[in-house]
Amino acid sequence: MKKSLRTLHEHTALPGKNIWYEDWKQGLAKYDTVIIFDGIRGGDVVEYIHEHNPKARIIIYYVNKFRRSARNNPQNFKALPCELWSFDQGDCAREGMKHNVFCYDHVFLDARNKEAFEASRLSKVTAYDAFFIGVDKSRLDRLLALQQLLCQQNYTTKFILRKAARGSYANLSPQAKEILVDQDIVYSEIINYISQSKCIVELQDPGQSGLTLRAMEALFFRKKLLTDNPEIRNCEFYRQENIFIWGQDEERRLADFLHTPYQEVPAEVSLRYTWEAWLDRFFAGAM
Known part of the structure; x- marks a missing residue:
């Protein structure tokens, strides 16, 4: 009431x-x-x-x-x-x-997430080649197309798409039913999925150009990123070995991308995407 x-x-x-x-x-x-x-x-x-x-x-x-x-x-x-x-x-x-580019705060401001983050750094288990989680903001068809592309090349995927509140989900394919969920997943569980994956998938909202949480996760977890954001080439942490731009990079490069080691990004670059750096930029000029 x-x-x-x-x-x-x-x-x-x-x-x-x-x-x-x-x-x-x-x-x-x-x-x-x-x-x-x-x-x-x-x-x-x-x-x-x-x-x-x-x-x-x-x-x-x-x-x-x-x-x-x-x-x-x-x-x-x-x-x-x-x-x-x-x-x-x-x-x-x-x-x-x-x-002001956003920061990655999901680990550092929550004790349970921080514990899961530290545990993930010790984990050597790899269960998935590509992992995605997000809300269905016109993403379902694109996600299914990407899943088909990866599966055709024998890559394993873990895709989780939460249904939109006002979405229509009639006559779904078996593949769509498999990845759609009704409820949010706690972030500590998402961290576990990230730690078991070689690559994080990012699908942006239509018209979006800013960095998303998925890009931040790839940076801080030292994971590769498969994204549809062409603007990410302009970011200081961009490395061709670490970031594959779907729709621009040649698909035949996927094999090398997923199987070659992650190229380390200098710590001073990662630090620019922390909570403290985000706050400082309000007082020292935008990034």
Whole structure:
């Protein structure tokens, strides 16, 4: 009931939305900078923070693509006292936002994930040539096509695609049924799959150009990456031996790609994609 009332209130012009804010609203005056992720539903949060701390720097950071019809459309915040930043360079160019590549925080900020990460570094088990996990954002057909390509060359795959909330899944093929799931998988289990795989697969959302979590995992787990993102060639960690760009690289190179050793990336490069480096870039200029 409480959740329904909150949702109803969010979608009206009625004042007083701060009654739903949690403990973060306490002690706002002591902060110099407030960073809000793109799950924000409306400008009332920005207005509330500014009212209680007019000197605070307010940053809205987009870690996902947005829909024009969504309430977090950057255009809805342009007149408010806040800065707009995004992980996606294309969105930055189109919307006049500032760019800051996202970081890999899933291990370092969670004790259970960190434990699984450390265990994965000791594991020598390889069960899969290619591993993918993600949400079905127009990915099913592409994923099935990639699975067919890999299986034809006798590579083993572990593909997990969570159904979209409003997706239609009638008349599915046996292959589609095998990879589709209804529920999320805890990240510590995802780490186990990564540790048992030679290569991580990345399929981007249509129109996306920013680095995704999959690319970060490949970097920090020292795994190869099979991606459909051609822009990754411009990244400082790009190595032809480590990254195969599906749709651009010749398919006959897959064998060499999957069977040759991973080429180490200097530690100073990986460090630029940590939580601390991401935070520093807000104060020292975007990457």
